Amino acid sequence: xxxxxxxxxxxxxxxxxxxxxxxxxxxxxxxxxxxxxxxxxxxxxxxxxxxxxxxxxxxxxxxxxxxxxxxxxxxxxxxxxxxxxxxxxxxxxxxxxxxxxxxxxxxxxxxxxxxx
Amino acid sequence: xxxxxxxxxxxxxxxxxxxxxxxxxxxxxxxxxxxxxxxxxxxxxxxxxxxxxxxxxxxxxxxxxxxxxxxxxxxxxxxxxxxxxxxxxxxxxxxxxxxxxxxxxxxxxxxxx
Numbered sequence: 001x002x003x004x005x006x007x008x009x010x011x012x013x014x015x016x017x018x019x020x021x022x023x024x025x026x027x028x029x030x031x032x033x034x035x036x037x038x039x040x041x042x043x044x045x046x047x048x049x050x051x052x053x054x055x056x057x058x059x060x061x062x063x064x065x066x067x068x069x070x071x072x073x074x075x076x077x078x079x080x081x082x083x084x085x086x087x088x089x090x091x092x093x094x095x096x097x098x099x100x101x102x103x104x105x106x107x108x109x110x111x112x113x114x115x116x
Numbered sequence: 117x118x119x120x121x122x123x124x125x126x127x128x129x130x131x132x133x134x135x136x137x138x139x140x141x142x143x144x145x146x147x148x149x150x151x152x153x154x155x156x157x158x159x160x161x162x163x164x165x166x167x168x169x170x171x172x173x174x175x176x177x178x179x180x181x182x183x184x185x186x187x188x189x190x191x192x193x194x195x196x197x198x199x200x201x202x203x204x205x206x207x208x209x210x211x212x213x214x215x216x217x218x219x220x221x222x223x224x225x226x227x228x229x
Contacts, residue, residue: 033215045206045220091159095215102175103149104218108158
C-alpha cells in the first residue's frame with residue numbers, strides 16, 4: 001500500500017536560514033509520481049512540483065530545490081534563504097499508476113514557521 | 117491558469133441540516149475530488165469522480181454523498197450534518213486519471229453546531 005511520511009511536524013527557522021523538509025514514501029509500484037504542495041494560512045493548497053519515478057534528477061526553481069533519491073525512497077524539499085512568506089504547511093504526496101481508490105496519498109504535512 | 121472555486125469560504129450549519137458544498141473548475145478537467153482536512157489527520161479523500169454522473173468512494177465516504185451532473189461542477193452533500201463533520205473541505209480537479217496533478221480550490225471551513 002502507498003504511504004507518505006513527513007516526520008517533521010513543525011519546524012521553526014530564522015529568516016535567511018536554509019531549511020529542508022523531509023519526505024519518505026512507500027510504494028510497490030514501479031511507476032509513480034511525487035508531489036509537493038504548499039498551504040499558506042489562507043488555506044488553499046498550491047501545487048509546487050510533480051516528479052515521476054523515472055526521473056531522479058534534482059530540480060531547482062529559484063530558492064526551492066528538490067532531492068529525489070529512489071535508493072532511500074525520499075523526496076526532500078529545501079528552501080534556501082528562507083523568507084517570512086515561506087511560512088506555511090507543506091505537504092508531500094504520492095500517486096501510483098495503479099492507485100485504485102486513493103489516487104493521491106498525502107503525508108501529514110510539515111508546518112514551517114519563518115521568523116523575521 | 118487552472119481555477120477551482122468553492123461556493124463558500126466559511127459556513128455554519130446546525131446539526132441535522134442538509135448541507136451542500138459546491139465546487140466548480142474552469143479547465144475542462146475530467147476528474148474532481150473532495151477531501152477533508154483535520155488537524156493531525158492531514159487530508160483524507162471523501163469521494164471522487166472520473167466523469168459526469170460517475171462517482172467513486174474514497175477513504176472516508178460515510179455520512180457524505182456527491183453529485184456530478186455537469187463536467188465542471190462537483191457537489192458534496194452532507195445529508196444530515198453532525199458535529200464530527202466540522203472540518204475544512206477541499207475540492208480539487210485534475211486532467212487525467214490517477215497520476216496527474218490535482219489543483220485545489222480555496223477550501224470551505226464548515227462548522228456544525
